[in-house]
Amino acid sequence: MRSLDLNAAAWRRSSYSNQDGGECVEVCDDFAAVVPVRDSKFPHGPVLVFPAVGWASFVTAVRDGRLEG
Helix, strand or coil: CCCCCCCCCCEEECCCCCCCCCCCEEEECCCCCEEEEEECCCCCCCCEEEEHHHHHHHHHHHHCCCCCC
16 A cells, blocks of 8 residues: 555544543545544554545444444
């Protein structure tokens, strides 16, 4: 996989994140084929990159309540 330049990425907090400042997931919608994901508490830390199709399946499963812990 090629390297992604995330220096100018526009991050948004997931609507499923904890509003109290914990468990905050941010995603970037700037790329068509992949979805970078990071922990908002560590904005300069590691970024996980998922195929867009896989990320869409994950979000659908969360919305449908199939992944509740």
